[in-house]
Amino acid sequence: MEAVQVFDGGRPAVGHLVRLRALRGALRGSEYAWALAFLVPYIAVFFAFVIYPVSYGLWMGSKPSLYATLMNDPTYWTSIVNTALYLGIAVNLKMVCALLLSGFFMRPGWWIKALLMIYVLPWAIPSMPAFISIHWFFNGDYGFLNDLLYDLFGINGPAWLDSRWLALGTMITSYIWKWMPFWTVILLAGRMAIPSEIHEAAKIDGATGVRGFIHITFPMLANLYFVCTLLSTIFTVGDFNTAYFVTGGGPAFSTYVLATLGIRDAFDLSQPRLGVAAVITALPVVIPLVYLLMRKLKTAQVQL
């Protein structure tokens, strides 16, 4: 597989800079104007639809009294715990399973390739219809899962969405169902980029199976795996659809996460500033992750 460099952010290397200087002289007046004109659309979009809303949001959430209100809201604390559990369990479980399954999909055979095509389907289904159907799927009385459990094993399944922990579990399961295929494909591409000579050499030295994975495959994939986990964590902090459609925050407001709580405060309670404040309290966790990610991406080019 062709290695594609995904990110090339950051200052160019020194040698690059020297070349750039030489080239800049070659950019004649009219060409410079063209180059600037080509940049204008993105810069306009960036200022109008990123910088402006971000600053406006920070301004909205700048009153300290908002945070006092938040701290007094028991739902806020439940959401913090839920968000931590959701990020900690769902993201990591998903990534570990994706890492192992990407090895499974490396196996030869038409059957594996056909399975992979089906396996990726959840990713291509839009999340909103997928999650409302999963909500119905887990319905305690009429849901497909409990019908199936009863018909096959004679078990009366629990009301999945009526207790906080079961509901969180269904949320995590649905999230993994929807997003694991995508990361499996990414890690599969990463595995395929490892030259086969390395595996052959390791095989001769006796590193196969689990040992091959620990000493060869994982070290080669570690950087990619780390970057993927960071990215996935950051995106999942803002995941609204899963919590909103699978559990709807219920039972009794016990399964809100920060993203859904912010929207509830802003629109159901008509307190947009409070909603923004709720979201802002995630920043102390998100910013270090972003910093780590930016550094990782600058130092090591992620090869896919």
Place this chain on the structure above:
Amino acid sequence: MSTTAISAAPCNAASALATSGQRLRRAARRRRLLANVGTALLSFVLLVWTIAPIFNIVMVSLEGHDDVFGGRIWPADPSLDGYWLVLSEGYWYLEYFWHQYGNSVCLGVAVTALTLLIGSLTSFSIGRMRIRHGWVVTNAALLTYVIPATFLAIPFYRLAQAYGMMNNLWSVIAALVAFATPYAIFIFQNYGASIPMELDESARIDGASPWQIYTKIYLPLMTPALVAVGTYALLLAWNDYLYQFLLLSSKQSMTVPVALAQFLNSDEAPWNYMMATAVIYSLPPIATYYMFRTKMTGGLTMGGVKG
């Protein structure tokens, strides 16, 4: 080891070798069998895991209204009535279905086209023309890429209200384009690095303007990356719910997911119609994905999960 021991019992050694060889072969066969059984088992589990919710959508969409609460794994009397009802706008929640589907298509097409246009112009300027301080723009884009889209929803809503952009498809298009372009810029810059600069330079010497180089050389050579990013942008628009829900609330302006969520709020949610709508809504992204699947593996990288 002494030489006599070897020469004294050549037959024994040979037979021992043969039996150990057999044993090894048997062990290998057993291991292969185990591996095959394991593969079959895991395949089965994965298949059930992936298919069960999808099967549920299709099954419920084929049910009659009374079947929905019937507790059966397969409807007693499967019918396509639900689909017909959706397509003929025969239910009061669905009275603008085609109009709303049109809105969804417009949204997807506009987000895709604008993302491709803005992303390719930007990366052409930075990557091919090497404009001064281009890296600042690249970094700004990288930062945008890691902002969870949900976090900007509330300010975005307020701003749309302030500027009278509510119930206007353009406000959603603007938000989604802002979140999709950074990914486009990365993919285009990295893909563009594999196209030799000499092509641009020789065109310049022949007197081609930057615009000509962009349209006649850059874009045609970038086709695979354009396909990958285009698919990504379309899926992003199709996956989004929050921005469409917040910014589009009138029946005329809303898109299919917003209309579908309205069903949920009705007293007795008609699950069979909802699932039929869900299937119809899910078809374009699935078709797009399978159409461009092979082309995407190179370009579809870390961006497809933004939502």
